[in-house]
Amino acid sequence: MKKTVRSPGSATVINAIATGRGSAFGIGLRVEAEAELIDSGVECISREGADTSLMELCTRLVIEHYGVDAGVRVVTSSDLPVASGLSSSSAASNATVMAVSSLLSDEFGLQPMEDSEMLNMAVDASLQAGVSVTGAYDDASASFYGGLTVTDNMERRIILREPMENQKVLIYMPDRKSLTAQSDVPRMKLLAPWVDMAFREVLDGRVHSALTLNGILYCASLGFDPGIALDALEAGALAAGLSGTGPSFVALAHEDSEADIIDAWENLEGDVLVTSVDNEGTRILE
Numbered sequence: 001m002k003k004t005v006r007s008p009g010s011a012t013v014i015n016a017i018a019t020g021r022g023s024a025f026g027i028g029l030r031v032e033a034e035a036e037l038i039d040s041g042v043e044c045i046s047r048e049g050a051d052t053s054l055m056e057l058c059t060r061l062v063i064e065h066y067g068v069d070a071g072v073r074v075v076t077s078s079d080l081p082v083a084s085g086l087s088s089s090s091a092a093s094n095a096t097v098m099a100v101s102s103l104l105s106d107e108f109g110l111q112p113m114e115d116s117e118m119l120n121m122a123v124d125a126s127l128q129a130g131v132s133v134t135g136a137y138d139d140a141s142a143s144f145y146g147g148l149t150v151t152d153n154m155e156r157r158i159i160l161r162e163p164m165e166n167q168k169v170l171i172y173m174p175d176r177k178s179l180t181a182q183s184d185v186p187r188m189k190l191l192a193p194w195v196d197m198a199f200r201e202v203l204d205g206r207v208h209s210a211l212t213l214n215g216i217l218y219c220a221s222l223g224f225d226p227g228i229a230l231d232a233l234e235a236g237a238l239a240a241g242l243s244g245t246g247p248s249f250v251a252l253a254h255e256d257s258e259a260d261i262i263d264a265w266e267n268l269e270g271d272v273l274v275t276s277v278d279n280e281g282t283r284i285l286e
Helices: 053-066 088-108 115-129 137-145 185-189 192-203 207-222 227-234 255-265
Strands: 002-014 021-038 042-046 071-078 148-152 157-162 168-174 239-242 249-253 270-276
Touching: 002 088, 002 137, 002 148, 002 192, 002 207, 021 088, 021 137, 021 168, 021 192, 021 207, 021 270, 042 053, 053 071, 053 088, 053 115, 071 088, 088 115, 088 137, 115 137, 137 148, 137 157, 148 192, 168 227, 168 255, 185 207, 192 207, 207 227, 207 239, 207 249, 227 239, 227 249, 227 255, 249 255, 255 270
Parallel strands: 042 071
Antiparallel strands: 002 021, 021 071, 021 148, 148 157, 168 249, 168 270, 239 249
């Protein structure tokens, strides 16, 4: 028996590090995890050669939850760049937890975990593995459920969840990585009063202004060039800003602005990716 699960990455509307409250939405770049039983132990393989310690931890937590004596192999493939601010860790955690949970519950005739249990286990794994400062409940919930989520990360509570309007998502990805766990947290917390203004914007339904304000604020704290976001806005983007703790910038746009935004970013060092909003979330494929 084999279980395959697909989980989308997410892009930031509000980075939760400053205030503990955040917001994100699912994007059309994904991690796919295949889980199957083996004779013994835990074996995790990334087809892209990424570090598998988070996958291994997720797998062991699921096995421990079900209390079974089982060996499990998990193989992941991904078009989500790691350490880019696009929730690759959350997507990998969600995909692994759901795939292994589905595999074990079916194989041993056990009660499957609830969605909230799987989401919280994936967040626990991210914290234990040290890949997140807050547990990234905003990123993880957007990846798990798809669409837009607004969260209290400290209480692990979803304040708002709704589908995102179908828009083009353009991503500028510089030739560098940015590890969230290595970010200057005290410096980011200085932004709290202004990030809270952005948070109120998203609660009032003004997602575009919230994303842009948050992105420019965190650029100032983390040393990224806000001009990258402004170039996208000048080219017709509805919103643009830094995603997570970077280094990626995300712009939302109508299709007729796509080419102009790509032109605005084409001379920058790195890659420009074009994808879409994901409203499906993490799901079993087979």
